[in-house]
Amino acid sequence: MAKITRIKASDTRPKEEASDEPAITRKKVVVKDKKSEKDKRKEMKKVEKTFSEKKTGKKPFILFRPFVALFNYIKESWHEIRQVRWPNRKTTWKMLLGMVVYTALFVVVIFLLDLFFSWLFNLILSK
Numbered sequence: 001m002a003k004i005t006r007i008k009a010s011d012t013r014p015k016e017e018a019s020d021e022p023a024i025t026r027k028k029v030v031v032k033d034k035k036s037e038k039d040k041r042k043e044m045k046k047v048e049k050t051f052s053e054k055k056t057g058k059k060p061f062i063l064f065r066p067f068v069a070l071f072n073y074i075k076e077s078w079h080e081i082r083q084v085r086w087p088n089r090k091t092t093w094k095m096l097l098g099m100v101v102y103t104a105l106f107v108v109v110i111f112l113l114d115l116f117f118s119w120l121f122n123l124i125l126s127k
Helices: 037-056 065-082 089-126
Strands: 002-010 023-031
Touching: none
Parallel strands: none
Antiparallel strands: 002 023
């Protein structure tokens, strides 16, 4: 659990301290993780159990091994995808805007370099 101190500005304070600046109050807020420690431990035991079963289990018939490997890959990939914290809509749009701006700037730099080297090569080859 993370302890967060929130600071809020408020206009409520005793009259003898009244001035133009707002008063600052502090509140301690406890933020709980979405998954408790117990759930995390259960999940880790489940993952350890699947890996230990793979080591001790029988090998499938040779024709089925590629399909078993593909199934295990998909299952483990799904497990990893479930652990990802996906961004919300606002963050996604901010990242998209940043990527578009960066791409536009990079295109301008490449265009200017192309113009410069074209001018330079034409200057060299014209002599």
